[in-house]
Amino acid sequence: MQRKPVPPAPDSLDAVWTVRDAVPLVPEPEADCCRRLVERAGVPDRGTASAWLVFLAALGVVDDTEKGFARGRGDPDAAALAANFRENVFLAADCLAALDDADARTAAEVFEAVRDRVPQWERAKRENWPAFWTGRVERRLDWAVLLGLAERGDGGYRLPA
Known part of the structure; x- marks a missing residue:
């Protein structure tokens, strides 16, 4: 689960x-x-x-x-x-799949790549769900960096070189 x-x-x-x-x-x-x-x-x-x-x-x-x-x-x-x-x-693998090893992507760009995976009931729960879920994506990316699955650079996140 x-x-x-x-x-x-x-x-x-x-x-x-x-x-x-x-x-x-x-x-x-x-x-x-x-x-x-x-x-x-x-x-x-x-x-x-x-x-x-x-x-x-x-x-x-x-x-x-x-x-x-x-x-x-x-x-x-x-x-x-x-x-x-x-x-x-949830969404960790999707967020990592949205990263590139060459060009850094912002949390907002990664969110746009995974937004269709956010369940409908989560969207209906709050008025500004895209901003809320962009924050959730950013937390996943920060943890990915801490766990060595991604790195920060050039104003965003990317896969380790």
């Missing part, structure tokens, strides 16, 4: 482990986990904490169970995180 929530990308992958380590070992409900992330990992608010939980489940470092979220037992390497990102995060 692909997940949509993507928190803002941090400066380094160390933040992934800091947030993951704040998740309990024994499954707890989402509200309790969000409180822990705010208190122990410096996540700014409950909404961002919820996005982190879902995103970390997509990356394979947190388990999403019937009883709630729990810290994963393994430590995937950077390659596994990147593969899980591409496979399990």
Whole structure:
């Protein structure tokens, strides 16, 4: 199952482990986990904490169970995180496919390449959905850079040379 929530990308992958380590070992409900992330990992608010939980489940470092979220037992390497990102995060592979290894593309240009993949119900949810989803695309691109799947340059994003 692909997940949509993507928190803002941090400066380094160390933040992934800091947030993951704040998740309990024994499954707890989402509200309790969000409180822990705010208190122990410096996540700014409950909404961002919820996005982190879902995103970390997509990356394979947190388990999403019937009883709630729990810290994963393994430590995937950077390659596994990147593969899980591409496979399990909604639009991640599409955003990467829209990049070129020579010419940088802005988040708005990548959004235009993937806009048809945004579900109709997501479009109907908000008045200015293109701006909202351009921001979501930019978050995916920022994470792609952090995970080594893309790079920044010339005012945009491109595939690594």
